[in-house]
Amino acid sequence: MYDVIVVGARCAGAPLAMLLARAGHRVALADRASFPSDTMSTHFLWQRGAARLQAWGLLDRLRARGCAPIREITFDVGPVQISGIGPAVEGVADTYCPRRTVLDALLTEAAAESGAELIDGFVVRDMLWSEGRAVGVRGHRRESAESSLRARVVVGADGLHSTVARKVAARAYREHPPLTAVYYSYWSGIRHLGASFHARPGQLILVWPTNDDLTCIYVAWPRQEFSQVRKDTENHFHAALELVPGLRDTAASGRREARFTGTGDLPNLYRTSAGPGWALAGDAGHHKDPSTGMGISDAFQDAGLLAEALHDGLAGRRPMDDAISGYQHQRDSLTGSGFDLALTTARLAPVSPRLEAFYRTAAQQPEVSRRIFGVLGGSLPAADVYPDKPRRDSPHTGSCLPRRAQVTVASG
Numbered sequence: 564m565y566d567v568i569v570v571g572a573r574c575a576g577a578p579l580a581m582l583l584a585r586a587g588h589r590v591a592l593a594d595r596a597s598f599p600s601d602t603m604s605t606h607f608l609w610q611r612g613a614a615r616l617q618a619w620g621l622l623d624r625l626r627a628r629g630c631a632p633i634r635e636i637t638f639d640v641g642p643v644q645i646s647g648i649g650p651a652v653e654g655v656a657d658t659y660c661p662r663r664t665v666l667d668a669l670l671t672e673a674a675a676e677s678g679a680e681l682i683d684g685f686v687v688r689d690m691l692w693s694e695g696r697a698v699g700v701r702g703h704r705r706e707s708a709e710s711s712l713r714a715r716v717v718v719g720a721d722g723l724h725s726t727v728a729r730k731v732a733a734r735a736y737r738e739h740p741p742l743t744a745v746y747y748s749y750w751s752g753i754r755h756l757g758a759s760f761h762a763r764p765g766q767l768i769l770v771w772p773t774n775d776d777l778t779c780i781y782v783a784w785p786r787q788e789f790s791q792v793r794k795d796t797e798n799h800f801h802a803a804l805e806l807v808p809g810l811r812d813t814a815a816s817g818r819r820e821a822r823f824t825g826t827g828d829l830p831n832l833y834r835t836s837a838g839p840g841w842a843l844a845g846d847a848g849h850h851k852d853p854s855t856g857m858g859i860s861d862a863f864q865d866a867g868l869l870a871e872a873l874h875d876g877l878a879g880r881r882p883m884d885d886a887i888s889g890y891q892h893q894r895d896s897l898t899g900s901g902f903d904l905a906l907t908t909a910r911l912a913p914v915s916p917r918l919e920a921f922y923r924t925a926a927q928q929p930e931v932s933r934r935i936f937g938v939l940g941g942s943l944p945a946a947d948v949y950p951d952k953p954r955r956d957s958p959h960t961g962s963c964l965p966r967r968a969q970v971t972v973a974s975g
Contacts, residue, residue, distance in 0.1 A: 565591045565714035566877050568700055569679075570687050570727050573602060573663070574862035575845025576720030577670035578619065582870035584678035588877055591712055592674050593685040593700070594721075599668035603824055605781065606660040606773055607856025609940035610652040615863040617655050621673055628665050629774045632657035636936060637759035639807070640914045643922040647929060649936035650943065658940070660758070660771040660779065666859075682712075690717065690730040690841075697731065697840035716873060716883065717841045720862075725847035728834055733843060737902070739831035742852055742909035743767070744789035746796055746825030747781035752817035754778055760939075763806045764913040767854055770810070777820060780804070783854060785911060789827035796823045829853065831906060833895060837887040844869050848891075849898055852909035857901050857941050868893050901941045921950060 567583055569576045572594035580592040596602075608616075616622040626632070634657055638645045648658065675681045684704045691699035691711060699713035719727025747769075754776050761768040767783040782803045784792055792799045800823065804811035829852050836848035845862040872890035876883030914922070925931040937943030 565589045565680075565712065567591075567716045567718060567873060568593065568712050568714040569718045569720055570594075570700060571720035571722060571725075571845070571847065572596070572598070572671050572674070572681065572683070573667045573720070573722075573845070574670065574859050575847075575865050576718070577667065577674045578615075578863060578866035579718060579720060579844060579870050580679040581619070581670070581674040581677045582866060583873060584674065586870070586874050588874070590674075590679040591682055591714065592671070592679045593682040593687065593702070593712065594671075595684065595686045597683045598671045599664040601662070601664050602667070603826060604663045605769070605853045605856040605858060606662065606771060606779060607859065608659040608661060608666075609857065609860045609942065610649055610655050610658060611940065611942045612860030612863050613657060613659055614653040614655040615860075615867065618653065619673070621669060622655070624669055624673075625659060625661060625666065628661075628669065630659050630661040630665060631772065632659060633758045633772065635757065637757065638935065638939070639759060639761045640919070640922060641763055642914075642919055643926055645922060645926045645932045645935060647932040647936055649940045650933055652942050658758070660773045662774040662777075665774050687721070687726050690727070695839055697838070700727075715840070715877065716887075718844055718869065718873075719841070719847045720844040720865075721847055723828070723830070723846045723850050725843065727841065728843055728847050731838055731841050733834040733836065733838070733848075735832045735834050737831075737833045739906060741786045741827060741829045742831070742906065743783040743829060743854060743911065744786050744792060744825065744827035745781060745783045745829070745853065746792065746800055746823045747779055748800075748819050748823045749773070749777040749779050749821045750814055750817040751777055751820050753813055756813060759807075761807045761810075762908075762911075762914070765911050766803050766806055767908070767911060768803060768807055768810070769856075778817070780810075780814060783909070783911065786827055786829075793825070793827075796825065829909075831902065831909075833902075835891070836894065837884070837891040839884060842869060842873075842887045842890065849894065849902075851902050851905040853905075854908040855901065855905045855939060855941070857905065860941060861898055861901065864897065865894060868897075900944065904938070904941075904945070 566588040687702040769781040836843035872886040876886040
């Protein structure tokens with residue numbers, strides 16, 4: 564009998580299991596995959612996400628596995644380019660873009676080292692119930708007989724198409740249909756490009772260095788173009804690169820080292836993430852368009868919030884159901900502005916003349932530029948940066964950080 568079973572061992576589930584095990588709880592961490600293994604990802608780890616790795620004692624490990632810090636990003640909206648980086652968060656000034664083969668393996672290792680029992684290759688088929696409460700899961704390892712795992716709480720951290728969410732009938736709310744379709748791949752020989760964000764009407768192109776001296780290039784199209792792009796991905800991809808002067812030729816000078824990875828399945832939603840004996844974390848409970856690259860940092864935030872709530876419940880400080888319900892409320896409050904920003908970005912609309920004028924001014928003021936990157940990374944409220952408060956052509960207000968982890972602006 565476990566205290567908690569966490570289904571899904573990636574960016575939400577593995578750190579959740581790690582934190583609970585460090586607090587002395589008996590935790591099972593189950594995933595259908597084995598590690599290291601890949602999964603679709605924007606790779607972005609903004610300062611607020613990197614700060615959590617630092618607090619957990621894992622950021623140096625990430626660096627040691629070949630993930631170099633990114634200290635400058637180019638934000639390009641066509642007529643205007645801004646270069647800089649966001650304010651430091653809890654002393655962490657750099658961003659990172661790790662391969663998931665590296666990051667997820669590091670997180671599962673840390674969970675196991677902390678005392679969580681890692682059960683990889685385990686496919687969850689159903690939930691176990693007793694008197695209306697979740698009390699475990701039923702599933703099996705490949706080519707093995709079905710078995711059951713029991714616990715006081717079951718957490719689904721098993722992604723957008725979560726089995727746990729489906730089995731507990733978690734209700735979706737604040738839903739918006741998919742706005743973009745995306746493809747990306749990796750190139751060698753173009754590491755000098757650095758990190759950049761290129762917004763064009765009807766197109767978004769992201770470029771960033773990652774592990775193994777590779778550069779990832781990501782392109783987003785309006786969702787309605789997905790079927791057309793899928794039929795001839797390479798030509799559509801390279802046509803998009805032509806929108807950024809020199810980028811297609813630079814990519815051609817390197818070598819593509821992997822197939823194109825892509826999807827049009829990018830809904831925007833929240834799910835009820837707290838119930839009797841169960842909770843949801845990460846993409847299982849909250850999913851948005853990846854255009855702003857906030858997913859990993861939000862997953863880390865979920866892990867911290869839910870670990871605290873579950874510890875309170877397991878330690879008898881609060882009734883468990885109240886603790887889990889409080890977690891959902893906190894999560895929704897802290898991710899609301901990032902959700903709105905992702906929707907705004909994913910519409911791939913032209914920049915308004917008013918916003919273009921603001922960016923032109925900001926490009927000449929390093930401190931304002933730095934704060935714009937803070938908004939893009941989810942660590943600063945837009946109302947403190949963008950003029951005239953929120954409106955349809957600028958990001959919405961609100962910080963994506965808990966009050967106890969609010970941003971600290973670096974002095975240099």
